[in-house]
Amino acid sequence: MGADAGEVKEQPAAKVPLKERLKLWWEGYELQEKRKLVVTEAEDLPIEDDGPPTVHGWSLSRRKSVVTLFGDGMTRCVPDTTKQKLTNPLGINKTLSVVELGSGLGGFAHWVNEKFEAYVDGYEEDQDLVNASNEMTKMAGNSRFLRFHKCDFEEFDPKPKSANVAYASEALFTVKNKAACFARIHSMMKNEGQFMMSDYMVEGVSLDHPALLEWYEMEPKKPHLLEVQEARTLLTKAGFEVSIAEDTTDEYRANVLKAFAEYAQKTSAGAKSGHLHDWVLKEGELWTARVKAMESGALKVFRIYARVPPEIV
Missing domain, CATH: 3.40.50.150 (Vaccinia Virus protein VP39)
Structure with a gap:
């Protein structure tokens, strides 16, 4: 049977690749010495109370x-x-x-x-x-x-x-x-x-x-x-x-535009955006100003x- 959204699995920590460790760190989970938590749908996790989206500081x-x-x-x-x-x-x-x-x-x-x-x-x-x-x-x-x-x-x-x-x-x-x-x-x-x-x-x-x-x-x-x-x-x-x-x-400009185009393609294809989408849009305002200049x-x-x-x- 397939994993449900938000389901947590346990696996040996020794097999955790860097990318997965970074993902877990973002989501606030601690890696134990011998076991780890894997979240199958990160977007279903609780939203951080970071206030309105901003490019001031690094929330x-x-x-x-x-x-x-x-x-x-x-x-x-x-x-x-x-x-x-x-x-x-x-x-x-x-x-x-x-x-x-x-x-x-x-x-x-x-x-x-x-x-x-x-x-x-x-x-x-x-x-x-x-x-x-x-x-x-x-x-x-x-x-x-x-x-x-x-x-x-x-x-x-x-x-x-x-x-x-x-x-x-x-x-x-x-x-x-x-x-x-x-x-x-x-x-x-x-x-x-x-x-x-x-x-x-x-x-x-x-x-x-x-x-x-x-x-x-x-x-x-x-x-x-x-x-x-x-x-x-x-x-x-x-x-x-x-x-x-x-x-x-x-x-440089082409790389920036490509990054945002790929994000837009994911969201238009039905990928979830939710809370982070507003932050991406705010980040987009900054990068749009750079590209415009x-x-x-x-x-x-x-x-x-x-x-x-x-x-x-």
Whole structure:
């Protein structure tokens, strides 16, 4: 006989895959040492009292909504193809110390660990996301390889010479003092260390462009954008050699639209939406504003690769 909606089953915890552990964590269940709970219909579970949908802060409902849109552990639209483009040039392997700046819910760091068997330290400004990342990592049995830390990128203070590789995906566009932040990232890098960043920037337009001003109003935290050539200059002054500055706006926009189209297709096909649907719609307002600014030509996304030059002995 098939399982009823909301039916709970017991299975050995040793067989719980990461994706299922993340799902159970979202739904508020605790994994016991030898047994676990599996909920066959997550949408029939009680609704969290998170108040009205908002993109300010990271309530549990908001976390669920972005994971619904962008995948397990993801707070931003970084599909696996984009993860590969950001990390493949870095030559990551299990012998290197890797840092992610703006680790969100840890999905990208988990992907790096699984693909390259690498140790990853994630730095994130939001304490709720840090707590959730560490809890989910513990539940997945990966605490030996993945650690997440609370930080303020305006006052970033990493351990000097602690990383071979660092990457950041749409994590630094709200930092006001970019020069100081880049200098601290450089101080964190070991000799010949590599830094890859993807972020919102401008090229050839004023920062008070009407489309940008409209977008600023939608962001939960005020953006402080750089002109792409200014970003290159600041990274160079910090001590990096910059060899790539690639405009990826069209690709980025297409990925965002695809994520929302796939969600719309699921709901139109009869998938339940309920409580989370309102949160997804609120998240959609934020991402619509970002895409609209890109379509105006004012906002762009650039992928920049920089490295620490070898020391001259």
